[in-house]
Amino acid sequence: MWFHHQLDPSTTLYNLPGASRLRGEPDLEALRLAWEDLAQRHEALRSNFAEVDGRPQLVIRPELGDFFRVLDVSGEEDPEAAARAAVQKETHWVFDVARDPLVRVTVVRIAPGDHLFCWTMHHGVNDGWAPQILMGELLEFYKARCEGRVHRPEPLPVQYSDYARWQRDLLEGSLLDGELDYWREQLHDPPALELPTDRPRAARMDYAGATYGFTVPAELVGRLRALGSEETATLFMVLLTGLNVLLSRWSGQRDIVVGTPTVGRSRPELWGLLGFFNNTIALRTDLSGDAGFRELLRRVRAVVLGAMEHQEIPFDRVVREVAPDRDPGRNPIFDVMYVHQTLPPDFSFGESTFNPGRPGGEEDETPLFPGLPPGTAKFDLTVVVAERPDVEELEVALEYSTQLFDASTVTAMTRALLDLLWAAADHADVDHRELPAGPPQSEEPPGHTETDEPPETAHSDQAYAAPEPDTAASPSAQAAPKSASAPVPTTTAPAPQPDPSSDAVSACLRLRGDIDTDAMQDAFDDLTERHDVLRTRFPVPTDRQLSPFARDGAAGFFAAVDASGRGDPVAAARELAVAHGQTAIDPATGSPLRALLVTTSAADHVLVVTTHREVYDGAQPGVFFGDLLSFYAARAAGRSPEPAALPVSYNDYARWQRSLRADGLLEGQLDYWREQLAHLGPFETPTDRPRPLHGTFDSATLEVRLPAELAVESARGGTRERLIAGIAALLALRSGTDEVVVGLTESAPDTDSPRPSGSGPDGPPLGELVGPFANPLALRLAMGDDPGLDALTARVHAVIEAARAHADVPFEDVVRALRLPGEPGRAPLFDVAYAHHTLPRDLGAAAGLGVRGVRWPGSAAARLMVPAQPGVLRHDLAFSVLEGPEPGALNLSVEYRTELFDAETAHALCRDLVALLRLGLREPAAALSDLWPRAASPDGGPRDSWPRDAGPYDAG
Helix, strand or coil: CHHHHHHCCCCCCCEEEEEEEEECCCCHHHHHHHHHHHHHHCHHHHEEEEEECCEEEEEECCCCCCCEEEEECCCCCCHHHHHHHHHHHHHCCCCCCCCCCCEEEEEEEEECCEEEEEEEEECCCCCCCCHHHHHHHHHHHHHHHHCCCCCCCCCCCCCHHHHHHHHHHHHHCCCCHHHHHHHHHHCCCCCCCCCCCCCCCCCCCCCEEEEEEEEECHHHHHHHHHHHHHCCCCHHHHHHHHHHHHHHHHHCCCEEEEEEEECCCCCHHHCCCCCCCCEEEEEEEECCCCCEHHHHHHHHHHHHHHHHCCCCCCHHHHHHHHCCCCCCCCCCCCCEEEEEEECCCCCCCCEECCCCCCHHHCCCCCCCCCCCCCCECCCCEEEEEEECCCCCCEEEEEEEECCCCCHHHHHHHHHHHHHHHHHHHHCCCCEHHHCCCCHHHHCCCCCCCCCCCCCCCCCCCCCCCCCCCCCCCCCCCCCCCCCCCCCCCCCCCCCCCCCCCCCEEEEEEEEECCCCHHHHHHHHHHHHHHCHHHHCCCCCCCCCCCCCCCCCCHHHCEEEEECCCCCCHHHHHHHHHHHHCCCCCCCCCCCCEEEEEEEEECCEEEEEEEEECCCCCCCCHHHHHHHHHHHHHHHHCCCCCCCCCCCCCHHHHHHHHHHHHHCCCHHHHHHHHHHHCCCCCCCCCCCCCCCCCCCCCEEEEEEEECCHHHHHHHCCCCHHHHHHHHHHHHHHHHHCCCEEEEEECCCCCCCCCCCCHHHCCCCCCCCCCCCCCCCCEEEEEECCCCCEHHHHHHHHHHHHHHHHCCCCCCHHHHHHHHCCCCCCCCCCCCCEEEEEEECCCCCCHHHCCEEECECCCCCCCCECECCCCCCECCCCEEEEEEECCCCCCEEEEEEEECCCCCHHHHHHHHHHHHHHHHHHHHCCCCEHHHHHHHHCCCCCCHHHCCCCCCCCCCCC
């Protein structure tokens, strides 16, 4: 930026404007002082860039200086137009970066009680990453000044000058040499993107630009998110994949490089700081071959993760290394920039208003993005996507060089992108070259003569929304909204084969007694008849459309295998169970429910049930297996089951849930979570090794059966609450923190309790339903008062009840609403997860069957969920508990990230938890910190705090 100013002192390319409407009479002096207060807190806002020995040097001003002005246009013939013209002039102010305040604020009075508030900052003092910090803190300072006081928040841990020193030290050392090696290899001989343009590329860029705004519909956004979740990919990665395919389609090239800015705040102490931290990375993707969109998404994900691991080195240093020869007519390395912003619900001070960058000041419907200067274009194309927690759709602005493109071409390009994304959501496994992309089929892009014919396809958009088929047409060539009345093509192409994925949820039970397989098959039929969500059908290769509620009978998804004659029948059952759990959908029928009965001896069996988590997520095993075995008991006795009618269906629940969102009733629940999780401090789980910036997330599992007497004692006050209290205490004592956040990941409707009163009006009773109800809840537990086990257990109970009363809002909405910066290498909100499953004591009794969790060979405890191979864990630690069905049965599984923990550490963790619970139950009022010295393992560990001794764990 500084060099650009030296070459062109009149440039406004790095101006960051914003504008809002103020209703009422603002206290102008309070507003001016609030900006001064903000600048005193964030010294970056008071910085200048002076030249010293031909290089820029950061200089901090004592005050902002002459930065605030008030204009009164209320007497003009057209005050509105005059105000807009004044704001436009301000947003195009030419900064002298060495001398001027790099923040300018203007208030324009249009009429009594009606003002335009405009601010313009230079990119060098604010990168636009955190508008909620800027405007949130400004509002607090303003309120205080209006009340005649000075707001004094907690001091920031560092200032921008500290960051600048860190960067200098980093660059002067050799720590970034490895990153430079990565970029040399990744960007060797970078290709120049040759998009068809309306005019030839000029010898020199003039940086003149315009912006076209559009939205990505909410339905499409949801489907793209779902596609990304199947591949552990973010929405950013999915949209980038779509952009890459579009650029490849329009250019005819298969080697595409797109740039993107990084947040640059890799240290927690920088998260609340204003300044310029952005860096740029170049994402190079290979689109060769006949890969489907899903495969390209996997490629993009790998490219993004690799780039993020090497993001510290400044981009200009990479440019000097890999592209030293500059072409003044284009940018080095890439010509297309993709920016993905996460914005708070309202990032402006006052009412959001027009984009102030239009010539003449006329109204502009383009969304106003912080960080997007008006009337300019740094690149051929810049795609800026904004996510907001209060809207499902995405706001998008496409900034383009007017040297190269006409508005009509850019409009056609955006329509093509939307059509491409619709097609990818429907047919993720079809060759990306065959996906329809709108205008390339109906109107030629500049300079192009080829067209791509879209394949004729049929699809079912419905998963489980209604009891009748609901068909929808593919998007039109002009990206029109989908219409239910549009015809569905009658010629069908095979749908993609469902891939094994993390969408599978697999549970297993040990059944002791004689099993009538025909009766069991009928029982599964009865189960699907009772719970309509289980009759969902997913697309499969077929010559006909399947109704979402097609009835093929249990014969389509139930199988029985006799493994009793094998050398190790139980080990064989484990292998079969693991294989069964790899696929979420039956490839023959499209059923998301599949069952396998494995006989290991004459009267011993393992029942394995695998479901797609969007149909049943495993959180209500008591209801699911209770209904199944009740139906089996009737069928085995030669009777037809006659269960009481369900008060509601899953569809009733789904409609009610949609109404909550449509009526805005979830906002109150979001307010609870904003308050409950505000100012969440950093928590570091004590680990054996430092957390990698980007890791493999490989995991292993330790299983423990707790002593029967401890299980019985723990039930007093609630087993789940007691165990969470013990885990929270253990983590707090080990880490020395005053609070712990545990994620309750299998939170589902309580089968024994009425609906929580805070869950919204007329909430349907859910205790007898099965479905995809699980919604993670972040339990924030205060530990600073040093409670005893009983007090802490009661606290856990209260926190869970309050959380359940506000559990209708999806966890993803909570994460977005909190606006917490993502940290590479860890999951949002909590590092420690907890799931608790309870099986009723009389489960199977009516059928004459003994029912237990399955204890597999080599395991110390029984478990409900099918054992996975060494897998992938998003959290540092994940505790899973199976309680029952026999009295005193309490089985604990601990999955841990092997990048962070050794096996002996996991053993010590379980041992210490049992010891702490045992002492806490004996002395329930005693402070846990007083009990800790007696509970802690004698040997210190990770390297200081965790025990190092290994060996099998004996809970008894």
